[in-house]
Structure formats: C-alpha cells, structure tokens
Amino acid sequence: MGQTAWEEAFWQRLEEAENDFRQKNGKIAWFCSYTPVEIISSCGLHPYRFSGKEGTSYYADSFLHSSLCFFVRGCLERVLKGEEKNLEGVVLVNSCLAMSHLFFALQKYSSCSFSYLLDLPRYDSQPAREFWSQVLRKFHRALSKYRGIESTEKELWEQIYLYRENRRRLQQLYERREGQVAADGHELIRLVEAFTILPPADFQEIYEAYSRDIFNKKNTLNGPRIFLTGSSMPGGLAKLIHESGGVLVLDDLCIGRRILQFTGEPEAGEDPYSFLARQYLQREPCARMKSAGENLAKLEDMLKKYQIEGMIFFYLKFCDPWYYYGQLLKEIVKDIPVLILEGEYASAGTGQMRTRISAFLEMIR
C-alpha cells in the first residue's frame, strides 16, 4: 500500500501547486459545488473552493450560532483570523440555512470587497432551470460590473469548455470501476479537490502527470469494496478508509463524483446561462435537493452494479440536510452494511474514526 517515490513526488507537487495558487491576487472563494465557477473565471478572477479551518472555531462562534454545522463555522474562523491571504471575494449558494448564515456573517464581518449569494432551486425542472439561468445571468452582470469590465458570453463559453474538459478528464478516472480497481477512490477525490482549487490550465498539467506517470502503472487493489457518501468531510477521511484496508470504489460527494457530472453539449441556439443551468441542475442531487430521497432507488442499483460491500456515510454534526439523508439511508438501504459516522470538522476526530472504520471493514471482510 506504500507509495512509490514517483507517487510521493507527484502528490507533493500537487500540494505545492495549490500553495502557489493561494498566493495569487484576485481570488474568489466558493463553498458549494453548485457555484458556477465558469462565470467567475470569465470575469478574470480565480474561483477556488474554500475549506474551513479544522478544529474548534473559537472566534467564529461568537458570530455564528453554535447549532450551525462545523463547516460553516470553520470557514468563518479561517476568514476572520486572516488566514486566507489575498481573498478578494466570496460567492455562496443558499444551499442550506447554515450557508445563508455564513453568507450574512462573511458579508458583514469579513473585509472581502465582493460578496454574492446565489439562489439555487431545489428542483430540476424546466421552470427551475429557467429561473436558475436568470440567477446566473444576473450574477454574471453583477460580477462584470464589480470588475468594471464587459465580460461577454463568448468569454463565458470559453471557460465553460475549459472546465468541462477537466471534468471529462476526471470522469475518465471514475470509469470502469465496476470490477477490479487500481486507483483508490481517495486519490480520485484528492484530484477532484485539486480541480476545485487550481486554474484549469494548471490542473490539466497535474492531471496529465497523474494519468501518464501513475494511473497506468498501478496494480489491482484488494479489500472490501466501499462506497463513501455524506456532507463536507474533514480532510483525510477518504484516505483513512484506504489506510484501514478498504478499497474506496465510488463516492457520492459534492467534491467528488457529483461535481464532474457536467459533460453535455449545448443545444442549438442555447445561451450559456441556460446551458449552465441545465448542466448544474441535471446532475445527481445532493441531500438538499427535493429528489434526494427519490434518487435512493438509483443509488441501490449503483451499489449492486459496483459490487459494493459496505457503505460509509459521514455527516457533520448539526448538518440537517445530510442528517436527514442519513436517517433515510438507514431506513431504506438494507442489503449492505452502512457505517454512519457523525463528526466535527476536525482531523483530530480521525483517531476515533480510525477505530470505527477498521471495525466496520473487519466486519464485512
């Protein structure tokens, strides 16, 4: 299970690229995977996924109520402590109540010069797509105005294609995992994370190095076949499954397989906002969407198709959308064992997690 020198060098290089990116000016942080990064990019800014500070959020807790999830409090903590350099703006989605409250707090208490809250529908329907496309159009207008530029639809199309290419590349890695797998899921998730941070061209380089030097040289992995789903997770959880002897075959994560489901072609005459709206809403739903429950039937089929032997579900304490989803999983998924992990946004929690994950893998082995 150890890494080769090649692999070690690769992951180190990836981390360095991310650290270099963090020094850049003009960064716009986003927090929910429904954020249309293409629009931010088309305005000459650098969108990247913000992750909260792990551990106790002493400072943020006086601004956000202690019954809000640890992710949003961790995010506010990092911003208020000034740990994020050159942060020009924040773009949030009203994905859940916690996110909305985080937006109000960031707008009021951070020094970001741009802040925006996107109104995301809870459905995928034609009227919802039309509504969402109008929201996206207004957002593009607001961001262009803020930048004092005239960002065009043509520029937006360019970014849409750039990001789509990278999503397609990553999707290739997720293909053909029904049988034996060579790359563990934690590596794929780590690459998706890099995709959410690095500018498209930088990511492409990283991806190529991975697929050329590492992916094709891997041997088959052995161990219980695991499916991972749930809310935002503390860093390292996916890797922990691998280290404990499981094989992470597939995930159902926002910053994982789901964010890649954007590969369609525009229809004749379709404007970029309608295309974006359609692509973002057509993907498999997360827990806050209306069809999350209905989608469970598909999930069960997927578990069979990928010969999953155990499901690990993680949710952050105080996260309502994923909490309810987890309850539903327990009621509905009866054919395979499900390990439910509740946790904080803290890698310190992994000590206890390690024991529970090991015991779970042991049980299904």
Add this chain to the structure above:
Amino acid sequence: MLDLIKKYMAREKGPDMLRRPAIYSLGQAMVRYNLLKFPYRATAMMVEYGLEQTKKVYNRRLPFVWTSAFFPTELLHAMGIPAFSPEIAAALAASLGFQGNFLREAESRWWGRDNCSFHRCAIGGLFSHYYPLPSAFCASSHLCEGAVLMFGSLARVYHRPFMLLDVPVEQEDDSLNYVIGQLKQIISSLEEITGITLQNGKLQEAVANAEGTRRAMQEINELRRHPYSPLTSREAFSYLYLNFTGLGSRAMLRVYETLARELEERIREKKTPEKPLRFKLLWLHLPPFYRNNILEYLEEKGARVVFEEFNHVYWGAMDVSRPLESIAGRMLSHFSYGHISRRIEIIKELAADYNVDGVIHFSHWGCRQSCGSLRMIRDSLQKEGLPFLVLDGDCIDNRNYAPGQVQTRIDGFLEMLA
C-alpha cells in the same frame, strides 16, 4: 376540566384517545355547551374549528395532507382538503404533557437530539401511529429547512408524494413567476392525488378569506398597541394553529374578526385588570409549549410581552382577481426569509411600533433559521439602544428546562431595564 384532560393524557395510554374521531366530536360538544372555559369567544370558535378539522383527519375517509408551517394553505382550503400540521400537533402534545412519548419513540430509532424537536416529536408521533399518515406531504422551502427535509424523508419512507414549493430568496419578477408555476403544478398534483377538483371561483374565495383575515389581523395588532389591550402573549400564541393551517378558510376569518371585535369592546369597556406595567417587551420566535411560567413570571415582575414577531402581518394586500400572484407574493414577502437584514428591520420596526423597552429571543435548540445570525440581531439592537435577552431553550422538549435558571436570567435582564 382542562387540567383533568391533561392528567389523563399524561398517562401512558392517554394519547390513544387522539386517534378516535369520537373524542373530537365530544370536544366540540363541550366547547359548544361551554363546558370548557376560554378567555375569548374567538378562542372557543378556533378550538371548535380545530377539533372539526382534526376529526376529519382521523376519520381517514377523506384525503388530507401534512403541511409545513409556511405552506400556502389557501390552496387546500380552496379545494376542501384538510391540513394536518405536525408542528402544531407537537405543540399540542407538549401542552398536554405527552410529547415525551413521541420524542422517546423517535430517539429509540436513532433520531438524535441535535435537530428541531417539533420535527422529532412529529417523527415519533408518526412512527408510533399516533399521527395520521397523510395522502401527501406538502412543504414550502422558505424559513424552515428542517420541515422540507423531514417531509421529504417521511414521504420516501411511507411511499407518499412529496410536494415542495421552492421559494426563492429574492423578491423579483423571476421569483414570482417561478413560484406561480409551482403553485399551478401543486394544484394539479393535489387534484390527481386526492381526486378533488379545484372548482371555479374557489381559489378566489380562499384568497378573499385570506385578505379579510389579513385585515382583521392588522386590526388586532393595532388594538394591541392600546395601553388597555387585554390580550396576553400566551393567548396570542394560542392562535398559532390558525396561522399555520387556517389561512384561506372562512373559519379563520371569522375567528379573527370576532377577536378584533371582542378586543375592541374590552378596551372600550376597560375591562382590563390594570396592573402597573413597568416594561413592555417584544418576543422573538416561539415560546415553550410545555408547562412553564416564563410569560407569567414576566407579568408578575411587571413586564409584559406586548407583541410577538410571529404575529406580524408581513404580506401586503391580496388581490382576489389574481389569486396565484397574491399567494406567491405572500410567500416571497416573509421578513424572516432572505437576507437577515429583512428580519432585523422588522424587529426594529415592531420595537418602535409597540414602544418596547426590550426584546427577548427564545432560542429554540435546533432551529437554525431563527438562531443562526443572532449575533447580528444583537449588534443591531444594541446600536438602537434596545436591551436584548437570549433565552436558550426548547419549545417542545422539556428535559433541560430549568425554571430557576430562566428566572435568574430574566431577573438580571429586568434589572438592566430598570
């Protein structure tokens, strides 16, 4: 009599009564023959109506739906579909003292204690078959996210349709059209599920009722500004059942019109027991519904809650000739939805209108909506020089209720006001 009922309900088999429609007929007769005492005729009317609706639900002969707190009930009244509000049922269970049975039932099935107990109670109530299983679950997405998630989950577990009205945050034309489209869709789904067709003119009638109710509520709110207004906060909160399930019904209109007349009369006759009032207060969010004396303790100390944000009439006039637009407009105009500044502005407005000396927020554990941005509310009120007290607690689950602690906090607050 009410105490007797409470005593009976607290017994283990007590809640069994709830499932029998006959009990509601009995209750109705008791109200009609004045065997139960109410402070207002309007309250008696509301109770009789509530019993009638609940009887229909437990009769199980007709289709009925579960509705979340802010779902547009005008649609249901227009179609004659009874609504069951699990949040109100939870409040009722708490006031009769048997919420513990339902909470424990939910918890025994691993529903934890970090989410809203209104919902946990409802889940336990349904799992233990005390709450009736509806033909469909109807929720709206504004304000309360927990209800959306709970209704969605229960609909999936019990294989019932889940209807969600997705309400956008911004009050713009696009949002209005989006909501109107969904309302039409919900009506046709309801028709399909229940086999009941929306008759011509019925929606207009429901909106006319809602508009009349809005005016009566405004009148009541205006009367409550009078120094002789006798309506206590506890009494005002007792009308929550109607606010959650009644808008669009003729009954709610009649209850509120009656209440307005009764209040006016009592103020005119100055029937109010005049206690010297030291402080006037504004109440944010809901109070606990189990036996507690918070509001009474305040009164004892010469402080009175003169208004509650829940009773604020936030929506504008409804146009009967454009019923769907009016309902959609009402959905979009909730002050507690959207940017927190909307809620803060209304709190400040209400504080000024009712000339209050201080504001109390009852922070119900698990309600992310009302508690999330408390700090901002505090900061804004502080700027206005308005003292603000946050009482942490739970509206339904009384296991952590410590009257002594609450009283100490209130004492400290009142001292500060003095």
